[in-house]
Amino acid sequence: MNTGLRITSYAAALAAAFGIAYGVGGGVGEISLRTESTAHDGHAGAAPGGASAADPGSTADPGQGAAPGGLQTSERGYTLDLKTPAVTAGRRTDLKFAVVRDATGRPLTAYQEEHTKELHLIIASRDLAHFQHLHPARAADGTWSTSLTLPRAGAYRVFADFTPDGGEGLTLGADLTASGTYAPAPLPAPAATAEADGYEVSLRGRLSPGRAGELTLGVTRDGKPVRDLQPYLGAYGHLVALRSGDLGYLNVHPGGEPGDGTTRPGPGISFTTTAPSTGTYRLFLDFKHAGRVHTAAFTVRADRPAERSDTPSTPSAQPGKHAGHGH
Template sequence: MFASTRPTVRRRALAAAGTAAALALTLAACGSSNDDSSSMPGMDHGAKPSASASATASPSMGDMPGMDHMAAGNGLSDTKDGYRLTSTDTTLTAGKAAAYRFTVTGPDDKPVTGFAVDQTKRMHFYAIRSDLTGFQHIHPTMAADGTWTADLSSLAPGAWRMFASFTPDNGAGKDTAFVLSRTVTAPGTATKTPLPAAAKTAEADGYAVTVKGEPMAGMAHPLTVTVTKEGKPVTDLQPYLDTYAHLTAFHEGDTAFAHLHPTTKVNGDHGGPELSFNAELPTSGNWRLFLQFQTGGQLHTAALTLNVG
């Protein structure tokens, strides 16, 4: 009898393991950003830049310089499916512009030099302090040997996480979106900045942004963003990286990364006032959202806290 039941037990165990593995997968974030103009030096929790904005309290395990082999799928790992984000930079000078250099290696341990274009760029790069201040969103440049250089604006002291978002255009990971990250430290006195309370509105450069929607952790949910200025609907949003707005989110506590995909179709320089996004935030808690949109050739960044149940 026991011999006849073992295969069934084994199959059930394998099925349960497969289900758990599938549930463990979260969204793979795709990033996009502007070049120099989207770098917000020392940006605080709002949309105003502040080079002296303070950073974090004592670093957690996820904030140790270099990188931590943490769960893949939310950007909190330097390796996934044989691809690895490598860098010799574990510290960067605080208080001034800094160059962060890194390489992506493939399953063959060789530098990857072929990347697919995603939202007009081959590599999207993000920097955020562990208290979710200092947001920067830039496009690095790659040398012939596969070394990328991300020119960062001034970093306030504290622990930072650097995210690289890319899609290989050949090899084992062809057409697969990856988000990998490493942590660095900007030496100096660092004091944690409290995360602003959850809110539905934010301001940036005279524009007001309102977010509607109640996302639940691990479930796809629509979000609507409305942009106004002086109480009037904004209808002159310009295309930015093939869309009218880019929305990036970071989770409080572990800085997990998520990209909220726009669904509004682009039709010339008259986007707005409403923009639609497909939100899938894998973890409950507070997320800091950074909405980037462009008018008159200028990029604006609005930030707000969204609580996810």
């Protein structure tokens, strides 16, 4: 075997058919195939008692906060039907899926726009090294499609964030496998700033278990504050937060919007969110400037106040460029 690990399309097909997940260690090695519970019972990758396999220090604290989205393929009468459960790393693929009404078995065709789009598609690798935020096109029959290229082999999670017309917002998730030579990446170490395409982004505030908190991200370029951010998805920034291990998808609310008379176009972008448990999270900030969308990625630890009495008030962030982004 080469230095990497070969994930075959056959193994990917098994994963799609039987709900088999790829259990990955800290380095390149054998992939263990184990049968997980069904999507209705939760998400593969979570260890008993709420601790995740990838982040054994995280614990789910019942009653602390709202449960994260994306852990189930079916919820509240809707199912995410991923019609392309396996792709080849490095090869452009037309990814297709549908949101199916369980009561009728037919794809949903009526959506309510949220952040200027009917549906937001998020794709993240299990090691959280790769991230894409896509906006697929919907056909008249309710089938969504988008062009997708995954640069690395491995296991991914697909999130469909949407609101049925007349209903409440919902995030469903499904597993996606990219075949090829696989080498897992370690979770980036915490730091106070992140770099994205020549921009430096700082992060202030705390991610607290069971308590809503404000996070403020400041954007600078060449050492100067950026005060002319452009609207993107109805705000000056779009933030996606994922829990390490099970990839629970957190609900994040932007603080204000362009044109409301109080929200400034930078350098600060504020959001409010609640961590559902202690543990490690990855934050992905999309912001638009000079006609282009950029993404900064952060690693943040959510601890109880007693556990962080000796830690600085500023949360940690991951330096370096984001692993991937698409529109």
